[in-house]
Amino acid sequence: MSAADIQAADPPATMDQAPEVIGPEPSEGASRRPRKAGALLPYLLIAPAFVAIAAVFVWPLVKTVIMSFQDVGRRELWTGEAAPWVGFDQFTEILGDGEFWDVVVRTIVFMAACVVSTMVIGLGLAMVMQRMSTWARLLLTAALIAAWSMPLLVATSIFRWFADSDYGVLNMVLTEYLGLDFQGHNWFLDSTQGFTIIGGVVVWGAVPFVTITLYAALTQVPKELEEAASLDGAGTGGVFRYVTWPVIKPVFQMVATLSVIWDFNVFGQVFLIRGNKPEPEYALLGLYSFEKAFESNSFSQGAAISLITVLLLSGVAVYYLRQLLKIGEVE
Amino acid sequence: MSVSTPQVLRPDRKKNRLLFNVVGLLAFVVMAFPVYWLVISALRPNSEIRSYDQTLWPSSITFDNFQRAINMPNFGTAIQSSLIICVTAVVGAMVLSTIAAFAIGRFRFFGRKAFMMVLLVVQLLPPTAMLIPIYIQLNDLGGLNEYWGVTTIYLVSTLPFATWMIRGFVINIPKELEESAMVDGCSRMGAFWRVIFPLLAPGLAAASIFSLINAWNEYLLAYVVLQDNDKYTLNVWLMNFTTSRGVDYGALMAASTLIAIPVVVFFMIVQKKMASGLTSGAVKG
Secondary structure, three states: OOHHHOOOOOOOHHHHHOOOOOOOOOOOHHHOOOOOOOOOHHHHHHHHHHHHHHHHHHHHHHHHHHHHOEOOOHHHHHHOOOOOEOOOHHHHHHHOOHHHHHHHHHHHHHHHHHHHHHHHHHHHHHHHHHHOOHHHHHHHHHHHHHHHOOOHHHHHHHHHHHOOOOOOHHHHHHHHHOOOOOOOOOOOOOHHHHHHHHHHHHHHHHHHHHHHHHHHHHOOOOHHHHHHHHHOOOOHHHHHHHHHHHHHHHHHHHHHHHHHHHHHOOOHHHHHHOOOOOOHHHOOHHHHHHHHHHHOOOHHHHHHHHHHHHHHHHHHHHHHHHHHHHHHHOO | OOOOOOOOOOHHHHHHHHHHHHHHHHHHHHHHHHHHHHHHHHOOOHHHHOOOOOOOOOOOOOOHHHHHHHHOOOHHHHHHHHHHHHHHHHHHHHHHHHHHHHHHHHOOOOOHHHHHHHHHHHHHOOHHHHHHHHHHHHHHHOOOOOHHHHHHHHHHHHHHHHHHHHHHHHOOOOHHHHHHHHHOOOOHHHHHHHHHHHHOHHHHHHHHHHHHHHHHHOOHHHHHHOOOHHHOOHHHHHHHHEEOOEEOHHHHHHHHHHHHHHHHHHHHHHHHHHHHHHHHHHHOO
């Protein structure tokens, strides 16, 4: 089953008349002969975007690599003096630092917890949405969209307040409605509890994207196939495994991969919920690199940590790229 | 999102449907609660906000919080900064990505695959990891504390995704439409602007909301790059409500509500198109 089957839940009019033919070869190949006239035109068209991307992404990436082999501090930054080359010193220092590994482990655990919760909730909600009444679906969609469009900073402020020890609604509900003793409880003293709240913001913010995307994918599963499978005696689990899952798999994998990348780089939520000065036990990789660079004024250390982050993610990245390219090939 | 599945319900399905509706309503409550809390707190009197006994419903409604928020220094300049930066970034990103998407969607040329790879790869680079070199680069170019520095970064950071998404729409428009326009005397680009461009509207709507949300909500880069009080964007300005003495939640919620309104309105307008844009453009590719 190809990912090209995943079409819009509500496709623009033009797509209706042009259902995609999925075959071993792209069917339009023949009509796309290289044209002699205007052979330069496509290059002119991509030039502005290419230059912009190179300037803002590629060059800084090169710069990150260069900096990580130097020792750039505040003085070099302001005076433009050439920074001394230090070889692999930054890397050996970072990799030999126990604190760095604590941060790596914390980042991975936090990412995994957030991704798993987001995907489970997102898929569950998408499947429930498919089966509920129209009015309930509209109501839920409205809430999802409202949550989605809420700025990160706003969402974070609200969750911070929810968890406020004195004036937070969370302690109130736990104490008054559930009879637990949470009066004046500070959720951020213990970083595990603190990360539960932060994870709440992350998952709450990510669920709408995942749910709506997976719901759109689910609408592409042929109803007749599901019916046929259940007539043939497949249980709910069987129908899901053999009929539903193969269709939504490419979209699911892609959304999951994106979530991994996003949750690995969670920054704003922690930074803001801890009032711009997170304690060391709240450091995730992005924050750690930021602190090294801007607070310890060791820009090279910050760059080296960033580079290690990119390398750690590149495993996932390759997977994501393969998925996207596979989908991109079907045109 | 308007797809409903009309089907004949068997009795056991009806019972299930009730169960699913209940689950859906619970999810609705959880997803909507922070939004509800935001709006309700903005309208609550301060005595209730600073209360050890939080209630789920306000006892009375007041606009004091909004007044305090609006009277906060630099509110006007923050709106101005955010508008200048976001509008420029979104419009610029849409122009650049539309023409690039047209190129990779319509032409086969050497280097096309490589360019598409670049579009994908740069999406994987964590923005926070790029912050330091970008900061240094802007410093070298004199872009610190300037609108154009922030605008450029916002514009380019949405460019790859927007291009990829719009490309999905370009390839779904039958080539024959353009060809017949060209037979009728349009130039290649003329055909693009008159025939293709209007049909790209849903793709542009979806891409522009992404671009807008990205720029409107971005916080860290603006915080690091902009240094003058009167250049702060709304998000950086919001930090004024958090002081060492505590957080003025009432005013913060009121200000947050005001800031969220433009995005929500824009979202509502393009939401329908956006849902299709997401799946047909980005996911299907």
